[in-house]
Amino acid sequence: MEQAVQEGFTLAEYELEVEWGYKKQALSLAKDFDIALEDKPEGQWRQLILDKAPQPFKDSSVFKSIADTRVMGPIRSEKYKS
Incomplete structure (x- = not known):
């Protein structure tokens, strides 16, 4: 999430979902x-x-x-x- 903020995203504007894998996690941002x-x-x-x-x-x-x-x-x- 820190990286998304550094890249310019305002997290409060999105639905957030963290996908957990064996070695890493991925952050998905969704906005309708x-x-x-x-x-x-x-x-x-x-x-x-x-x-x-x-x-x-x-x-x-x-x-x-x-x-x-x-x-x-x-x-x-x-x-x-x-």
């Missing part, structure tokens, strides 16, 4: 927002994703390769919560 991509041309959905992404992601190498991405979906999912 709606983006309607079904009716948008391909160029517009890329811009919507960039506009909605948190700043630390915008600064990462992930978004430098967004021109190579493709729409694969929509994908519907649910997460079990106890």
